[in-house]
Amino acid sequence: MRARPEPAEGKPRRRYDPDRRANISAAALDVVAKHGVAGATYRKIAERAGVSLGSLTYHFESLDELLGEAFTTLANRTANGFDAAMAEVGDEAAARDAVVSLITGELLNDSRTMVLSYELYALATRRPDMRRVTDAWMARSRVALGKFFDPETTLMLDALIEGLSMHRALSLAPMPRTTVEAAVERIVGKP
Protein backbone atom coordinates (compact mmCIF):
# COMPACT_ATOMS: atom_id res chain seq x y z
CA MET A 1 0.00 0.00 0.00
CA ARG A 2 1.80 3.09 -1.18
CA ALA A 3 0.73 6.46 0.16
CA ARG A 4 -0.61 8.72 -2.48
CA PRO A 5 1.01 12.16 -2.79
CA GLU A 6 -0.91 14.86 -1.00
CA PRO A 7 -2.89 17.27 -3.19
CA ALA A 8 -1.80 20.88 -3.08
CA GLU A 9 -3.85 22.87 -0.61
CA GLY A 10 -7.04 24.10 -2.20
CA LYS A 11 -5.86 23.15 -5.69
CA PRO A 12 -8.13 20.66 -7.37
CA ARG A 13 -6.38 17.33 -7.67
CA ARG A 14 -6.82 16.76 -11.35
CA ARG A 15 -5.45 13.32 -11.83
CA TYR A 16 -3.31 10.82 -10.06
CA ASP A 17 -0.44 10.82 -12.57
CA PRO A 18 -0.81 13.86 -14.81
CA ASP A 19 2.40 13.56 -16.82
CA ARG A 20 2.59 9.86 -17.18
CA ARG A 21 2.79 10.21 -20.93
CA ALA A 22 5.94 12.30 -20.59
CA ASN A 23 7.39 9.89 -18.05
CA ILE A 24 6.85 6.98 -20.40
CA SER A 25 8.55 8.93 -23.16
CA ALA A 26 11.54 9.63 -20.92
CA ALA A 27 11.74 5.99 -19.88
CA ALA A 28 11.76 5.03 -23.55
CA LEU A 29 14.90 7.10 -24.05
CA ASP A 30 16.57 5.36 -21.13
CA VAL A 31 15.78 1.97 -22.57
CA VAL A 32 16.98 2.96 -26.04
CA ALA A 33 20.20 4.32 -24.58
CA LYS A 34 20.81 1.05 -22.78
CA HIS A 35 19.55 -1.56 -25.24
CA GLY A 36 19.19 0.30 -28.52
CA VAL A 37 16.05 0.63 -30.60
CA ALA A 38 16.44 -3.08 -31.20
CA GLY A 39 15.90 -3.80 -27.51
CA ALA A 40 13.21 -1.22 -26.85
CA THR A 41 10.10 -3.22 -26.05
CA TYR A 42 6.83 -2.21 -24.47
CA ARG A 43 7.58 -4.31 -21.43
CA LYS A 44 11.09 -2.98 -20.82
CA ILE A 45 9.86 0.59 -21.11
CA ALA A 46 6.90 -0.07 -18.85
CA GLU A 47 9.15 -1.59 -16.23
CA ARG A 48 11.58 1.33 -16.45
CA ALA A 49 8.74 3.82 -16.05
CA GLY A 50 7.22 1.86 -13.18
CA VAL A 51 3.96 1.59 -15.02
CA SER A 52 1.67 -1.17 -16.18
CA LEU A 53 1.99 -2.62 -19.65
CA GLY A 54 -1.53 -1.63 -20.63
CA SER A 55 -0.79 1.99 -19.84
CA LEU A 56 1.71 2.15 -22.70
CA THR A 57 -0.69 0.88 -25.30
CA TYR A 58 -3.25 3.30 -23.95
CA HIS A 59 -1.07 6.38 -24.36
CA PHE A 60 0.76 5.29 -27.50
CA GLU A 61 -0.91 3.36 -30.26
CA SER A 62 2.37 1.97 -31.54
CA LEU A 63 6.02 1.70 -30.61
CA ASP A 64 6.85 3.95 -33.54
CA GLU A 65 4.66 6.69 -32.13
CA LEU A 66 6.31 6.33 -28.73
CA LEU A 67 9.82 6.44 -30.14
CA GLY A 68 8.86 9.38 -32.32
CA GLU A 69 7.71 11.42 -29.37
CA ALA A 70 10.71 10.37 -27.27
CA PHE A 71 13.22 11.41 -29.92
CA THR A 72 11.37 14.65 -30.55
CA THR A 73 11.66 15.67 -26.92
CA LEU A 74 15.32 14.67 -26.95
CA ALA A 75 16.00 16.86 -29.96
CA ASN A 76 14.13 19.77 -28.47
CA ARG A 77 15.87 19.49 -25.14
CA THR A 78 19.30 19.31 -26.74
CA ALA A 79 18.51 22.25 -29.00
CA ASN A 80 17.32 24.19 -25.98
CA GLY A 81 20.65 23.57 -24.31
CA PHE A 82 22.43 24.69 -27.43
CA ASP A 83 20.35 27.84 -27.61
CA ALA A 84 20.89 28.59 -23.94
CA ALA A 85 24.64 28.26 -24.26
CA MET A 86 24.72 30.58 -27.25
CA ALA A 87 22.24 33.06 -25.77
CA GLU A 88 24.61 34.08 -23.02
CA VAL A 89 27.20 35.06 -25.57
CA GLY A 90 27.96 38.65 -26.49
CA ASP A 91 30.59 38.91 -29.18
CA GLU A 92 32.08 36.54 -31.72
CA ALA A 93 35.07 35.67 -29.58
CA ALA A 94 32.77 34.49 -26.83
CA ALA A 95 30.78 32.54 -29.41
CA ARG A 96 33.95 30.77 -30.43
CA ASP A 97 34.61 29.75 -26.85
CA ALA A 98 31.04 28.62 -26.40
CA VAL A 99 31.27 26.36 -29.43
CA VAL A 100 34.45 24.78 -28.15
CA SER A 101 32.84 24.23 -24.77
CA LEU A 102 29.82 22.63 -26.40
CA ILE A 103 32.01 20.16 -28.27
CA THR A 104 34.26 19.30 -25.35
CA GLY A 105 31.65 19.75 -22.66
CA GLU A 106 28.77 17.72 -21.48
CA LEU A 107 25.80 18.80 -23.53
CA LEU A 108 26.75 17.20 -26.81
CA ASN A 109 29.41 14.87 -25.64
CA ASP A 110 28.08 12.59 -22.95
CA SER A 111 27.77 9.08 -24.24
CA ARG A 112 24.07 8.88 -23.53
CA THR A 113 23.23 11.78 -25.80
CA MET A 114 25.59 10.51 -28.47
CA VAL A 115 24.19 7.02 -28.63
CA LEU A 116 20.69 8.40 -28.75
CA SER A 117 21.72 10.71 -31.57
CA TYR A 118 23.06 7.79 -33.58
CA GLU A 119 19.88 5.86 -33.05
CA LEU A 120 17.91 8.89 -34.14
CA TYR A 121 20.02 9.41 -37.25
CA ALA A 122 19.63 5.77 -38.21
CA LEU A 123 15.90 6.05 -37.73
CA ALA A 124 15.72 9.33 -39.62
CA THR A 125 17.30 7.93 -42.77
CA ARG A 126 14.57 5.33 -42.77
CA ARG A 127 11.50 7.21 -41.54
CA PRO A 128 10.46 10.48 -43.21
CA ASP A 129 8.65 11.80 -40.13
CA MET A 130 11.87 11.48 -38.14
CA ARG A 131 13.66 13.42 -40.85
CA ARG A 132 11.53 16.40 -39.91
CA VAL A 133 12.78 16.09 -36.35
CA THR A 134 16.44 16.05 -37.34
CA ASP A 135 15.87 18.85 -39.84
CA ALA A 136 14.30 21.05 -37.19
CA TRP A 137 17.13 20.22 -34.83
CA MET A 138 19.84 21.16 -37.31
CA ALA A 139 17.93 24.25 -38.34
CA ARG A 140 17.84 25.48 -34.75
CA SER A 141 21.57 24.92 -34.41
CA ARG A 142 22.19 26.97 -37.50
CA VAL A 143 19.95 29.78 -36.31
CA ALA A 144 21.84 29.93 -33.03
CA LEU A 145 25.19 29.97 -34.82
CA GLY A 146 23.92 32.36 -37.49
CA LYS A 147 23.76 35.21 -35.00
CA PHE A 148 27.52 35.34 -34.92
CA PHE A 149 28.76 33.91 -38.22
CA ASP A 150 27.93 34.29 -41.89
CA PRO A 151 25.70 31.63 -43.51
CA GLU A 152 28.43 29.62 -45.18
CA THR A 153 30.63 29.61 -42.08
CA THR A 154 27.59 28.55 -40.08
CA LEU A 155 27.06 25.50 -42.29
CA MET A 156 30.68 24.49 -42.00
CA LEU A 157 30.79 25.06 -38.27
CA ASP A 158 27.63 23.06 -37.74
CA ALA A 159 29.12 20.10 -39.60
CA LEU A 160 32.42 20.44 -37.77
CA ILE A 161 30.66 20.37 -34.41
CA GLU A 162 28.90 17.20 -35.45
CA GLY A 163 32.05 15.48 -36.63
CA LEU A 164 34.20 16.53 -33.71
CA SER A 165 31.60 15.48 -31.15
CA MET A 166 31.25 12.13 -32.84
CA HIS A 167 34.97 11.44 -33.03
CA ARG A 168 35.51 12.54 -29.48
CA ALA A 169 32.75 10.25 -28.31
CA LEU A 170 33.87 7.23 -30.33
CA SER A 171 37.61 7.56 -30.10
CA LEU A 172 39.45 5.72 -27.38
CA ALA A 173 42.01 8.53 -27.22
CA PRO A 174 39.91 11.68 -27.22
CA MET A 175 41.20 14.63 -29.17
CA PRO A 176 42.72 17.35 -26.96
CA ARG A 177 40.83 20.56 -26.39
CA THR A 178 43.57 22.59 -28.03
CA THR A 179 42.96 20.73 -31.29
CA VAL A 180 39.27 21.49 -31.06
CA GLU A 181 40.06 25.15 -30.49
CA ALA A 182 42.40 25.21 -33.46
CA ALA A 183 39.84 23.53 -35.74
CA VAL A 184 37.14 26.02 -34.79
CA GLU A 185 39.52 28.88 -35.37
CA ARG A 186 40.44 27.61 -38.82
CA ILE A 187 36.78 27.46 -39.80
CA VAL A 188 35.66 30.80 -38.40
CA GLY A 189 38.85 32.66 -39.21
CA LYS A 190 41.38 34.62 -37.22
CA PRO A 191 40.00 36.64 -34.31
Added chain:
Amino acid sequence: MRARPEPAEGKPRRRYDPDRRANISAAALDVVAKHGVAGATYRKIAERAGVSLGSLTYHFESLDELLGEAFTTLANRTANGFDAAMAEVGDEAAARDAVVSLITGELLNDSRTMVLSYELYALATRRPDMRRVTDAWMARSRVALGKFFDPETTLMLDALIEGLSMHRALSLAPMPRTTVEAAVERIVGKP
Protein backbone atom coordinates in the same frame (compact mmCIF):
# COMPACT_ATOMS: atom_id res chain seq x y z
CA MET B 1 14.62 -29.09 -59.04
CA ARG B 2 17.26 -26.50 -59.58
CA ALA B 3 20.26 -27.40 -61.70
CA ARG B 4 23.46 -27.28 -59.78
CA PRO B 5 26.24 -25.08 -61.18
CA GLU B 6 28.76 -27.04 -63.23
CA PRO B 7 32.10 -27.61 -61.58
CA ALA B 8 35.08 -26.06 -63.30
CA GLU B 9 36.80 -28.51 -65.63
CA GLY B 10 39.25 -30.65 -63.77
CA LYS B 11 39.05 -28.51 -60.62
CA PRO B 12 37.89 -30.44 -57.60
CA ARG B 13 34.44 -29.30 -56.59
CA ARG B 14 35.15 -28.48 -52.99
CA ARG B 15 31.75 -27.66 -51.70
CA TYR B 16 28.37 -26.71 -52.98
CA ASP B 17 28.29 -23.20 -51.50
CA PRO B 18 31.81 -22.24 -50.41
CA ASP B 19 31.22 -18.65 -49.39
CA ARG B 20 27.84 -18.98 -47.85
CA ARG B 21 29.12 -17.46 -44.64
CA ALA B 22 30.11 -14.30 -46.50
CA ASN B 23 26.79 -14.23 -48.34
CA ILE B 24 24.90 -14.43 -45.08
CA SER B 25 26.99 -11.59 -43.72
CA ALA B 26 26.22 -9.47 -46.78
CA ALA B 27 22.52 -10.26 -46.51
CA ALA B 28 22.62 -9.15 -42.89
CA LEU B 29 23.82 -5.73 -43.98
CA ASP B 30 20.97 -5.48 -46.46
CA VAL B 31 18.44 -6.29 -43.79
CA VAL B 32 19.98 -3.84 -41.32
CA ALA B 33 19.96 -1.11 -43.97
CA LYS B 34 16.29 -1.72 -44.65
CA HIS B 35 14.90 -2.50 -41.19
CA GLY B 36 17.61 -1.40 -38.77
CA VAL B 37 19.32 -3.53 -36.19
CA ALA B 38 15.95 -3.60 -34.48
CA GLY B 39 14.43 -5.47 -37.42
CA ALA B 40 17.36 -7.74 -38.16
CA THR B 41 16.16 -11.24 -37.33
CA TYR B 42 17.55 -14.63 -38.23
CA ARG B 43 14.59 -15.32 -40.45
CA LYS B 44 14.67 -12.08 -42.41
CA ILE B 45 18.40 -12.50 -43.04
CA ALA B 46 17.98 -16.12 -44.05
CA GLU B 47 15.24 -15.20 -46.50
CA ARG B 48 17.33 -12.38 -47.96
CA ALA B 49 20.29 -14.71 -48.42
CA GLY B 50 18.10 -17.43 -49.90
CA VAL B 51 19.24 -19.86 -47.29
CA SER B 52 17.64 -22.04 -44.68
CA LEU B 53 17.17 -20.83 -41.13
CA GLY B 54 19.30 -23.58 -39.67
CA SER B 55 22.22 -22.56 -41.82
CA LEU B 56 22.48 -19.25 -39.97
CA THR B 57 22.66 -20.80 -36.55
CA TYR B 58 25.24 -23.19 -37.90
CA HIS B 59 27.59 -20.52 -39.21
CA PHE B 60 26.94 -17.94 -36.48
CA GLU B 61 26.37 -18.88 -32.90
CA SER B 62 24.56 -15.66 -32.13
CA LEU B 63 23.05 -12.65 -33.84
CA ASP B 64 25.70 -10.49 -32.21
CA GLU B 65 28.44 -12.52 -33.84
CA LEU B 66 26.73 -12.22 -37.21
CA LEU B 67 26.26 -8.47 -36.91
CA GLY B 68 29.82 -8.11 -35.70
CA GLU B 69 31.21 -9.82 -38.76
CA ALA B 70 28.88 -7.95 -41.08
CA PHE B 71 29.87 -4.54 -39.73
CA THR B 72 33.52 -5.51 -39.77
CA THR B 73 33.41 -6.29 -43.48
CA LEU B 74 31.51 -3.07 -44.08
CA ALA B 75 34.16 -1.03 -42.29
CA ASN B 76 36.97 -2.78 -44.12
CA ARG B 77 35.34 -2.34 -47.50
CA THR B 78 34.69 1.34 -46.90
CA ALA B 79 38.22 1.87 -45.64
CA ASN B 80 39.53 0.08 -48.72
CA GLY B 81 37.61 2.50 -50.91
CA PHE B 82 39.01 5.39 -48.94
CA ASP B 83 42.54 4.06 -49.30
CA ALA B 84 42.10 3.45 -53.00
CA ALA B 85 40.88 6.98 -53.60
CA MET B 86 43.81 8.46 -51.71
CA ALA B 87 46.38 6.10 -53.21
CA GLU B 88 45.96 7.54 -56.68
CA VAL B 89 46.86 10.96 -55.38
CA GLY B 90 50.23 12.59 -55.98
CA ASP B 91 50.48 15.98 -54.35
CA GLU B 92 48.58 17.81 -51.66
CA ALA B 93 46.37 19.71 -54.08
CA ALA B 94 45.14 16.45 -55.53
CA ALA B 95 44.59 15.14 -52.03
CA ARG B 96 42.36 18.12 -51.35
CA ASP B 97 40.27 17.33 -54.42
CA ALA B 98 40.08 13.68 -53.48
CA VAL B 99 38.74 14.54 -50.04
CA VAL B 100 36.06 16.78 -51.52
CA SER B 101 35.09 14.04 -53.95
CA LEU B 102 34.85 11.53 -51.14
CA ILE B 103 32.49 13.77 -49.21
CA THR B 104 30.30 14.69 -52.14
CA GLY B 105 30.67 11.43 -54.01
CA GLU B 106 29.23 8.03 -53.61
CA LEU B 107 31.59 6.17 -51.34
CA LEU B 108 30.74 7.89 -48.10
CA ASN B 109 27.55 9.56 -49.07
CA ASP B 110 25.05 7.04 -50.38
CA SER B 111 22.23 6.59 -47.93
CA ARG B 112 22.86 2.89 -47.51
CA THR B 113 26.38 3.39 -46.23
CA MET B 114 25.28 6.25 -44.02
CA VAL B 115 22.46 4.42 -42.32
CA LEU B 116 24.73 1.45 -41.76
CA SER B 117 27.33 3.76 -40.26
CA TYR B 118 24.82 5.18 -37.83
CA GLU B 119 23.75 1.71 -36.80
CA LEU B 120 27.37 0.79 -36.32
CA TYR B 121 28.11 3.89 -34.26
CA ALA B 122 25.11 3.24 -32.06
CA LEU B 123 26.25 -0.33 -31.57
CA ALA B 124 29.84 0.72 -30.94
CA THR B 125 28.97 3.02 -28.06
CA ARG B 126 27.31 0.03 -26.41
CA ARG B 127 29.52 -2.89 -27.33
CA PRO B 128 33.28 -2.73 -26.65
CA ASP B 129 34.17 -5.23 -29.38
CA MET B 130 32.48 -3.01 -31.94
CA ARG B 131 34.51 -0.11 -30.66
CA ARG B 132 37.59 -1.89 -31.95
CA VAL B 133 36.00 -1.99 -35.39
CA THR B 134 35.25 1.72 -35.47
CA ASP B 135 38.67 2.50 -34.02
CA ALA B 136 40.41 0.53 -36.73
CA TRP B 137 38.27 2.22 -39.34
CA MET B 138 39.08 5.72 -38.13
CA ALA B 139 42.74 4.82 -37.74
CA ARG B 140 42.93 3.73 -41.37
CA SER B 141 41.32 6.97 -42.49
CA ARG B 142 43.87 8.94 -40.55
CA VAL B 143 46.75 6.95 -41.98
CA ALA B 144 45.52 7.62 -45.50
CA LEU B 145 45.14 11.33 -44.78
CA GLY B 146 48.39 11.47 -42.85
CA LYS B 147 50.43 10.96 -46.00
CA PHE B 148 49.52 14.46 -47.10
CA PHE B 149 48.74 16.47 -43.98
CA ASP B 150 50.29 17.01 -40.60
CA PRO B 151 48.86 15.02 -37.64
CA GLU B 152 46.72 17.78 -36.18
CA THR B 153 45.27 18.75 -39.54
CA THR B 154 44.58 15.09 -40.19
CA LEU B 155 42.50 14.82 -37.02
CA MET B 156 40.51 17.89 -37.92
CA LEU B 157 40.01 16.84 -41.51
CA ASP B 158 38.86 13.40 -40.46
CA ALA B 159 36.23 14.90 -38.19
CA LEU B 160 35.17 17.39 -40.83
CA ILE B 161 34.68 14.62 -43.37
CA GLU B 162 32.50 12.79 -40.89
CA GLY B 163 30.36 15.81 -40.09
CA LEU B 164 29.98 17.00 -43.65
CA SER B 165 29.04 13.55 -44.93
CA MET B 166 26.48 13.22 -42.19
CA HIS B 167 24.90 16.60 -42.76
CA ARG B 168 24.81 16.11 -46.49
CA ALA B 169 23.11 12.78 -46.03
CA LEU B 170 20.56 13.97 -43.50
CA SER B 171 19.79 17.41 -44.81
CA LEU B 172 16.88 17.88 -47.16
CA ALA B 173 18.75 20.70 -48.91
CA PRO B 174 22.23 19.28 -49.42
CA MET B 175 25.13 21.62 -49.00
CA PRO B 176 26.65 22.78 -52.32
CA ARG B 177 29.97 21.35 -53.38
CA THR B 178 31.56 24.77 -53.32
CA THR B 179 30.88 25.01 -49.60
CA VAL B 180 32.50 21.64 -49.06
CA GLU B 181 35.54 22.83 -51.02
CA ALA B 182 35.76 26.00 -48.98
CA ALA B 183 35.49 24.12 -45.69
CA VAL B 184 38.26 21.71 -46.64
CA GLU B 185 40.43 24.60 -47.73
CA ARG B 186 39.93 26.40 -44.43
CA ILE B 187 41.05 23.32 -42.52
CA VAL B 188 44.06 22.37 -44.63
CA GLY B 189 45.15 25.94 -45.37
CA LYS B 190 45.74 27.94 -48.51
CA PRO B 191 47.20 26.01 -51.45
Added chain:
DNA sequence: AGTCGTTATGTACATTTGTACATAACGACT
Protein backbone atom coordinates in the same frame (compact mmCIF):
# COMPACT_ATOMS: atom_id res chain seq x y z
C1' DA C 1 -25.28 10.67 -4.11
C1' DG C 2 -25.07 9.62 -8.83
C1' DT C 3 -23.33 9.62 -13.54
C1' DC C 4 -19.97 9.84 -17.04
C1' DG C 5 -15.65 10.17 -19.53
C1' DT C 6 -10.88 9.35 -18.81
C1' DT C 7 -7.10 6.72 -17.25
C1' DA C 8 -4.91 2.65 -15.06
C1' DT C 9 -4.32 -2.36 -14.29
C1' DG C 10 -3.87 -7.16 -15.06
C1' DT C 11 -4.60 -10.92 -17.91
C1' DA C 12 -5.06 -13.60 -22.04
C1' DC C 13 -3.99 -14.80 -26.74
C1' DA C 14 -1.82 -15.08 -31.27
C1' DT C 15 2.46 -14.12 -33.55
C1' DT C 16 7.24 -13.69 -33.83
C1' DT C 17 11.69 -15.07 -32.59
C1' DG C 18 15.81 -17.58 -30.87
C1' DT C 19 17.34 -22.09 -30.32
C1' DA C 20 17.91 -27.06 -30.48
C1' DC C 21 17.90 -31.14 -32.98
C1' DA C 22 17.18 -35.10 -36.07
C1' DT C 23 18.05 -36.13 -40.73
C1' DA C 24 20.23 -35.93 -45.00
C1' DA C 25 23.40 -34.35 -48.58
C1' DC C 26 27.96 -33.54 -49.86
C1' DG C 27 32.92 -34.05 -50.56
C1' DA C 28 37.37 -36.04 -49.18
C1' DC C 29 39.87 -39.87 -48.30
C1' DT C 30 41.06 -44.85 -47.97
Added chain:
DNA sequence: AGTCGTTATGTACAAATGTACATAACGACT
Protein backbone atom coordinates in the same frame (compact mmCIF):
# COMPACT_ATOMS: atom_id res chain seq x y z
C1' DA D 1 32.45 -49.08 -52.26
C1' DG D 2 32.73 -47.50 -47.64
C1' DT D 3 33.56 -44.26 -43.92
C1' DC D 4 33.89 -39.90 -41.78
C1' DG D 5 33.68 -35.01 -40.87
C1' DT D 6 31.45 -31.00 -42.53
C1' DT D 7 27.55 -28.47 -44.06
C1' DA D 8 22.61 -27.88 -45.21
C1' DT D 9 17.60 -28.43 -44.33
C1' DG D 10 13.29 -28.60 -42.09
C1' DT D 11 10.80 -28.87 -38.02
C1' DA D 12 9.61 -28.33 -33.30
C1' DC D 13 9.42 -25.98 -29.00
C1' DA D 14 9.86 -22.50 -25.36
C1' DA D 15 10.37 -17.70 -24.45
C1' DA D 16 9.42 -13.03 -25.68
C1' DT D 17 6.51 -9.70 -27.70
C1' DG D 18 2.58 -6.89 -29.59
C1' DT D 19 -2.16 -6.44 -28.97
C1' DA D 20 -6.89 -6.68 -27.31
C1' DC D 21 -9.98 -6.47 -23.64
C1' DA D 22 -12.58 -6.78 -19.28
C1' DT D 23 -12.50 -4.51 -14.99
C1' DA D 24 -11.73 -0.99 -11.81
C1' DA D 25 -10.18 3.44 -9.99
C1' DC D 26 -10.31 8.25 -10.36
C1' DG D 27 -11.90 12.99 -10.91
C1' DA D 28 -15.30 16.31 -12.71
C1' DC D 29 -19.77 17.65 -12.91
C1' DT D 30 -24.84 17.77 -11.85
